Amino acid sequence: MSQRKVAGEAGRATIRDVAERAGVSVASVSRVLSGNYPVSEDLRRRVMKVVRDLDYVTNAHARSLAGGGTPTVAILINNITGAAFAHVAKGVEGAATLRGWLSLVGTTGDDPERELALVNLMRQQGVAAVVLLGGAYDYDEYQLRMARFARSLDAAGSHLVLVGRPPLEGDVPATTVDYDNEGGAYAMASHLLSAGHRKVLVLPGHAELTTAQGRLKGARRAFEAYGVPFEPGMVRHGPYDYEHGYEAVEEALAQGMAFTAVLAGTDVVAAGAMQALRAAGLRVPDDVSIVGYDDIPLASQLTPQLTTVHVPYEEMGRVALRAVADRREGGAARRKAGDGDHLVLGTHVVVRNSVRPPATRRD
Amino acid sequence: MSQRKVAGEAGRATIRDVAERAGVSVASVSRVLSGNYPVSEDLRRRVMKVVRDLDYVTNAHARSLAGGGTPTVAILINNITGAAFAHVAKGVEGAATLRGWLSLVGTTGDDPERELALVNLMRQQGVAAVVLLGGAYDYDEYQLRMARFARSLDAAGSHLVLVGRPPLEGDVPATTVDYDNEGGAYAMASHLLSAGHRKVLVLPGHAELTTAQGRLKGARRAFEAYGVPFEPGMVRHGPYDYEHGYEAVEEALAQGMAFTAVLAGTDVVAAGAMQALRAAGLRVPDDVSIVGYDDIPLASQLTPQLTTVHVPYEEMGRVALRAVADRREGGAARRKAGDGDHLVLGTHVVVRNSVRPPATRRD
DNA sequence: ACCGATACAGAAACCGTATCCCATGACTGT
């Protein structure tokens, strides 16, 4: 009744089972398996045989309780089906795997409550880092919220990494991996302007989303550089989805708005815009040019292939993980430096077939 | 020197720290937090205050070692950037979150070694279930390999779930969530045939991939049902990617092959095929019709919008998780039943604009 | 043949939490 374990009992085999069956101590089994202590060849063989026979694997929970354990990164994402995010996740996961780290994924669905719950959950899991993906809504409380997360995680020996968001202000223990969002938009808009376009419908995204803000700002700067007036009426805000692209163009057309090009905030928005133009009998790029942003696979799969801004999503994921791994190995010295807390990767325009100089017309 | 912990020491706060600071026992803190034992209002308040002050969260590893703990599902996937897989993952993750479960993600990259390593890693983590996504390569050893996984996981109190793969033969402790792959292909091919197409280029996918086999089989059955000879020469195998679709069509065209429609194994392959046709000066669907399979967002974002087979990926994910959760709650009785081990969801054709009757022409 | 060094194996002390079992004080009914 009170005996600890019946011989052939069901359930997972423990290290004790292995030890008993191999006729050695628990400590020896542990040492054979972790291999960080001298063990005789005979003992190793005996233990390994039993391990194979029992199909034994160590209990990760017990292991990490006792101090060992596999480092784990948590990836928090709004929507797992977004192509751009998927690539970042791939980068993180790939780099993690390379080091024998594990990766957890959670989706926030744009819900701050859920985000908080997830961060706490990850804290419970004792993850090495929490990677937060995607543009942020620039509410007032955002900075405070993130700073709180950062400190909370830091106090628990974990670390916050922001990917694709602007860095936090002040002395906050967080790392940011960013890309030259505004620069990409500047280059993209310049491309359009240098092709001769002057009337451009701009669909930057949600007004409160940091990435949309940056893209809009870059575009505006390009217009200024070219001495072309930037008309606020030509800007339509909305979500980064296909429907928004479609509806924005449909609406602009219905209102008799004149434009020779569409500067979309993402490739998916561009796809929607393209479809709406077609539906209205307009040809792309003959009648209207279109450019996107992100360079997800879709961009090169559309007809015509989309000229867009390449964002190194997968690379960002890898960089994010490397930053965490480095800091973890670097020890306190590096950790205090506050240097390399903000990494910025470059973007560049990928020219395909969706842009052509505007048709010369009398009006 | 030998003191257990210095007052303000860095690192994560433990339940002992909370107990000490609140002047109560460790047991009481645990009870307040788990809330499954009567506790006086006064004690609860005192404990909660300290918990907030210390920003304490329980250690998940210790918790699950001690018997409590959050159930976790592991999702194993070849390639996290595949749209279809992303949707299954979303379904699983969503359903998991709904129940307060956690989800882990690992990518195998089509590497059997890595798959094995991941399954073992998940076994170490003591996950409630391992969900293996995506079509499998039908090598001889596949059945053995999966059966071994299933038994291994089962012995550890976990469970194997195969999603989008054919079920395992024999008495293996695994659950399969499948969709009517062959039926969908049959319906899709019928759609093409009933529109009058007789010369159809078929791009089912890799010959060894179970999903490709099913899709090819369904198509063949439809041809037979229509009394149309199915010419092996019209079938081109290859990976499920854009490039394959492009190259297969390009090659077929170069060889002077005559066809009025393309039956692609996936939407992405269809996109590649479409692009190749355009490059050759052919119009879709005026000159050549195209259909895909999967109904990922891309299908409705292409121009023309793609007629395809809808596969309920997200639903499959949800169903998979529900199956695991049910079996876990159902106890041994249900677990032995062997019933409901193979769930099949329906598919249906989504008619869009990429199919038109073949142009009547003299030849 | 004796001594110190070396190489290995085992016993035991944790890691942080949940829970079983027992103790205590308050409350109830008579």
Add this chain to the structure above:
DNA sequence: ACAGTCATGGGATACGGTTTCTGTATCGGT
């Protein structure tokens, strides 16, 4: 006023490992 319940709180133990500390052969050197 007293025994019996009931509602709570605390102490001890288990969970499955890792690691430190300790002990015992074995070996080489003199």
